[in-house]
Amino acid sequence: MTPVIDICRLDELPPGATRIVEYEDYEIGVFNCNGELLAIEDRCSHDDGTLAEGEVDQAACTVECPRHGALWDLRTGKPLTLPAYVPVETFPVLVEDGLIKLEVD
Amino acid sequence: MATPDTTRTPLTDEEAGLKDLNADYTERYGFHDAEDYLYKAPKGINREIVEKISELKGEPQWMREFRLKALEHFLARPMPTWGSPKLAEVDFDDIHYFVRASDKAERSWDDVPDDVKKTFDRLGIPEAERKFLAGVGAQYESEVVYHQVNKDLEDQGVIFVDMDTALRDHEELMREYFATIIPPNDNKLAALNSAVWSGGSFVYVPPGVHVEMPLQAYFRINTENMGQFERTIIIADEGSYVHYVEGCTAPTYSSDSLHSAVVELIAKPGARIRYTTVQNWSQNVFNLVTKRAIAERDATVEWVDCNLGSKLTMKYPSVYLMGERAHGEILSIAFAGKGQHQDAGGKIVHAAPNTTSNIFAKSISKDGGRSSYRGLLEVAKGAHGSKSKVVCDALLLDEGSRSDTYPTIRIGEDDVDVGHEATVSKVGEEQLFYLMSHGLPEEEASKLIVNGFIEPIVKELPMEYAVEMNRLIELQMEGSIG
Amino acid sequence: MTTSTEPVFLSARRAAALLEAAELALPVFKGEVGWEFTPLKGFDLAAFAPAPGGADDAAPHALDLDAADSVRVSSDEPVSEGPVVMPLALAAERHPDIVERYLGTVVTARTRFTVENDARWTDGTFVYVPRGVHVEAPIVLTNVHDEAGSALHHRALIVLEEGAQAEVWHQSLSSDLEAEGVVNGVTELVIGQNARLRFVDLQALSERTWVFGAQRAIVERDGSLDWITLGFGSANGKVFLETKLAGPGAHAAVTGAYATRGRQHLDFDTLQEHAAPDTTSDLAFRGILDGRSSTVWRGMIQVDEGAQRTDAFQESRNLLLTKKAHADSIPGLEILANDVRCTHAAAIAQIDKEQLFYLRSHGLPEADAHRLVVEGFLEALVGRFEAGAVRAAVAGAIERRLQLVLGS
Numbered sequence A: 001m002t003p004v005i006d007i008c009r010l011d012e013l014p015p016g017a018t019r020i021v022e023y024e025d026y027e028i029g030v031f032n033c034n035g036e037l038l039a040i041e042d043r044c045s046h047d048d049g050t051l052a053e054g055e056v057d058q059a060a061c062t063v064e065c066p067r068h069g070a071l072w073d074l075r076t077g078k079p080l081t082l083p084a085y086v087p088v089e090t091f092p093v094l095v096e097d098g099l100i101k102l103e104v105d
Numbered sequence B: 001m002a003t004p005d006t007t008r009t010p011l012t013d014e015e016a017g018l019k020d021l022n023a024d025y026t027e028r029y030g031f032h033d034a035e036d037y038l039y040k041a042p043k044g045i046n047r048e049i050v051e052k053i054s055e056l057k058g059e060p061q062w063m064r065e066f067r068l069k070a071l072e073h074f075l076a077r078p079m080p081t082w083g084s085p086k087l088a089e090v091d092f093d094d095i096h097y098f099v100r101a102s103d104k105a106e107r108s109w110d111d112v113p114d115d116v117k118k119t120f121d122r123l124g125i126p127e128a129e130r131k132f133l134a135g136v137g138a139q140y141e142s143e144v145v146y147h148q149v150n151k152d153l154e155d156q157g158v159i160f161v162d163m164d165t166a167l168r169d170h171e172e173l174m175r176e177y178f179a180t181i182i183p184p185n186d187n188k189l190a191a192l193n194s195a196v197w198s199g200g201s202f203v204y205v206p207p208g209v210h211v212e213m214p215l216q217a218y219f220r221i222n223t224e225n226m227g228q229f230e231r232t233i234i235i236a237d238e239g240s241y242v243h244y245v246e247g248c249t250a251p252t253y254s255s256d257s258l259h260s261a262v263v264e265l266i267a268k269p270g271a272r273i274r275y276t277t278v279q280n281w282s283q284n285v286f287n288l289v290t291k292r293a294i295a296e297r298d299a300t301v302e303w304v305d306c307n308l309g310s311k312l313t314m315k316y317p318s319v320y321l322m323g324e325r326a327h328g329e330i331l332s333i334a335f336a337g338k339g340q341h342q343d344a345g346g347k348i349v350h351a352a353p354n355t356t357s358n359i360f361a362k363s364i365s366k367d368g369g370r371s372s373y374r375g376l377l378e379v380a381k382g383a384h385g386s387k388s389k390v391v392c393d394a395l396l397l398d399e400g401s402r403s404d405t406y407p408t409i410r411i412g413e414d415d416v417d418v419g420h421e422a423t424v425s426k427v428g429e430e431q432l433f434y435l436m437s438h439g440l441p442e443e444e445a446s447k448l449i450v451n452g453f454i455e456p457i458v459k460e461l462p463m464e465y466a467v468e469m470n471r472l473i474e475l476q477m478e479g480s481i482g
Numbered sequence C: 001m002t003t004s005t006e007p008v009f010l011s012a013r014r015a016a017a018l019l020e021a022a023e024l025a026l027p028v029f030k031g032e033v034g035w036e037f038t039p040l041k042g043f044d045l046a047a048f049a050p051a052p053g054g055a056d057d058a059a060p061h062a063l064d065l066d067a068a069d070s071v072r073v074s075s076d077e078p079v080s081e082g083p084v085v086m087p088l089a090l091a092a093e094r095h096p097d098i099v100e101r102y103l104g105t106v107v108t109a110r111t112r113f114t115v116e117n118d119a120r121w122t123d124g125t126f127v128y129v130p131r132g133v134h135v136e137a138p139i140v141l142t143n144v145h146d147e148a149g150s151a152l153h154h155r156a157l158i159v160l161e162e163g164a165q166a167e168v169w170h171q172s173l174s175s176d177l178e179a180e181g182v183v184n185g186v187t188e189l190v191i192g193q194n195a196r197l198r199f200v201d202l203q204a205l206s207e208r209t210w211v212f213g214a215q216r217a218i219v220e221r222d223g224s225l226d227w228i229t230l231g232f233g234s235a236n237g238k239v240f241l242e243t244k245l246a247g248p249g250a251h252a253a254v255t256g257a258y259a260t261r262g263r264q265h266l267d268f269d270t271l272q273e274h275a276a277p278d279t280t281s282d283l284a285f286r287g288i289l290d291g292r293s294s295t296v297w298r299g300m301i302q303v304d305e306g307a308q309r310t311d312a313f314q315e316s317r318n319l320l321l322t323k324k325a326h327a328d329s330i331p332g333l334e335i336l337a338n339d340v341r342c343t344h345a346a347a348i349a350q351i352d353k354e355q356l357f358y359l360r361s362h363g364l365p366e367a368d369a370h371r372l373v374v375e376g377f378l379e380a381l382v383g384r385f386e387a388g389a390v391r392a393a394v395a396g397a398i399e400r401r402l403q404l405v406l407g408s
Helices: B013-029 B047-057 B061-076 B085-089 B114-123 B127-133 B143-156 B163-169 B171-177 B188-196 B429-436 B442-458 B463-478 C008-023 C088-094 C096-102 C112-120 C353-360 C366-384 C389-406
Strands: A004-009 A018-023 A026-033 A036-041 A055-057 A062-064 A071-073 A093-096 A099-103 B037-040 B099-101 B159-162 B201-205 B231-236 B241-247 B262-267 B272-279 B286-295 B300-307 B312-315 B318-321 B327-336 B341-350 B356-365 B370-379 B386-396 B402-411 B416-425 C084-087 C123-129 C139-145 C150-160 C165-174 C180-191 C196-204 C208-219 C224-231 C236-245 C251-260 C265-274 C280-289 C294-303 C311-320 C326-335 C341-349
Touching (some): A026 A099, A036 A093, B061 B188, B085 B286, B159 B163, B171 B231, B262 B300, B272 B463, B300 B341, B327 B341, B327 B370, B327 B442, B341 B356, B356 B370, B356 B442, B386 B402, B386 C326, B402 B416, B429 B442, C008 C096, C084 C088, C088 C096, C088 C150, C096 C150, C112 C180, C139 C180, C180 C196, C236 C280, C251 C366, C265 C280, C280 C326, C280 C366, C311 C366, C366 C389
Parallel strands (some): B241 B272, B272 B300, B286 B312, B286 B318, B300 B327, B327 B356, B341 B370, B356 B386, B370 B402, B386 B416, C123 C150, C139 C165, C196 C224, C224 C251, C251 C280, C265 C294, C280 C311
Antiparallel strands (some): A026 A036, A055 A062, A062 A071, B037 B099, B159 B201, B402 C326, B416 C341, C084 C123
């Protein structure tokens, strides 16, 4: 039974917004991409720093690492440009009773 | 952003000589005359200048936006805190970021100073090339040759044009590849280049095509060459091969003190790209370059990098081995003479299994020059079966010269074979003695030994360069550089 | 922390250091130079109460010393012209001049760790060998981290005057191998003109304890240092090992071995500084990594201007036994003299298939052959020592550690 954690209410994460949560060893970024809810590790594998401050492109569903510009695909957790090349983990997002939840491994 | 002009070290004789040279050129050849030039930006960088550059080039909206965004990154980012202390001397407010030269500019070979001519003599450089290097004559006699070269390439389907033309005529390809290897925010100098880039080559080689003859940067006609902020992209499609050569061994005078190029290489499965650079900028130049390549499955990328000139060069060509059995190679020679700091090296990232790489770096320091090797060898988790060897050798010719080696090795995979060696030494007594006992005067013997030291890398250069390189090192050894 | 009989110079030193410590931050951000691979995120030094001083008694897993008549720390003054070996606090009272002359002159870097140590050290040892005295028996110093959850700051000051000779064995142990805590040590070694010191340092702390160390040696003209460091315990932390060849003819050999497992993370930062001509140094570090452990080795050879005819060598080799183990190796050279020979080599590899094949073709089952090759890899370091008590003890310590890591 995969553990599920609560993030916040659906209305607290409007399109374009991001929320960072901590779970065990991970920091996870939850994004609202034009209505689509996605969650990837809040970590650019290039330097293991945070993606939180990065610019989100809602049309392409990507976030750009603020430090060296690596572009991340929010759906797959894969880097689309260098200098990052190792993918990060993604997490399934659920909405139950107006609450956003994450399945964590 | 301006660097405070507090501590200025006195100019060396060479720097003093060069300083006057540049002043001569601008007065005599009317660089400042509005009639001769379509546009010369005032010093410093801001939104207006970047917009003007884009406007003058007639660029599409997406490129204009790209430039402006890059400008924001550049302004926001601090200078790197590592590297050479000379970095602090770069004054970003004291630079013209864009100069479009008129094609009609006429200069006379007779006006070129004698000692410059003498150097070209000794180096045996052909007439046409001499004129070009001295900034003389935009029309060179060998234009006919260049036209023929271009026709052959066209027949094979090879695209070899300058970047402005590429943006106009091959916009799709540009959109697909431009800035995907080096994003605009990768580092401060890449951000600067992304904002004000002008000139550079765009090369596309179709699948299976082998370009036999090396493509040379100065074969591109109708463009400014060796500009400050060149941007180059080379795409070698599946199974193709191309060798690109830029720069030259002869001392190249530049009135621009900051050169910051960006080079992106993409080698698709089974392709091979070799990129050779020989740089010998005058001693007023800061040469800060970002060069990066990706090699897909079964592809090979080779960087051959020779750094002879400039006051400070910071350049670490890199290869990301993204597909199985990809191969990366970096061959580097650096010569640091009086007042110079060559801070070079390479980066290889093994991101796929069974990939291989070699870094072979040789440096020579003389007259208080400083040569540093800075490199990264990284093997990612999953890149099992990877093999890599890094060898750095440094020759210190006299007291007061300096050599540093800063390699980093990061290994996240157990099934790998990675080795790194570095040695620092001076010209061997026994070798010298042996040669001298065979009748060679000491100076000749030293030159022979030094040439032997760099020979493994020099032999990888195209022949004309190799010959010039040996002669140039000899010249450097005498300390009498033009 | 301070006793009423503590000399003034020492109390003043502690007080100043306490103030200084308050101004210094821990290197917590990953981007901080020198700490890139050992981020201290989540580490709070203040959460560990300073440990009270303890007696220097032997504890489990000590270095096996077959040598009889080893000299141990005691509060007795030497009877004859022997070495002074006593707790540092006591030495400060009884020999204030000597202690004051040398304390803090070797490890001079002021980081949060060295400064905290300066202010709070409790356990400490002082070894002083007078001019021309040769101490045959090994001197044994033992530090025990006794109280779980505490931060033990200990300090060693070892001084060999001109022409002196000695062998010192130093071990850092935990009485409870499951205990959490912090051990923050500072070790200062002074090797005078023509003196010879062999220093064997074993760190076998609980694998749930943080370790921080600043260790530095200064070797004077024609002096010689043979330094062996075995890093077998601790959960995480960083140790600096520096040697300065300060006078012509000085020599230092540094041998390091480690075998990590589980989630251990060891970070070694070594420096061979050649500050005089005709000096030599030879550094060899070898480690095996099991489980999800990780190690960092950063080593710099620095040759100052004028240090002509320096001959420096540095080698680091790692053997990764699992997919999740990770090793970072950052050798470095900064050379400002030209008539030198400086070589460094770093290698990270898997088990040598040829060696394996050879052993298996002689009838050994795979697992045993594998084990032999791994053992051989570390024990190659043992070949750096001549036959005797040191060689036996080091080999023994490595063997016991390997048994623990690889399973018997």
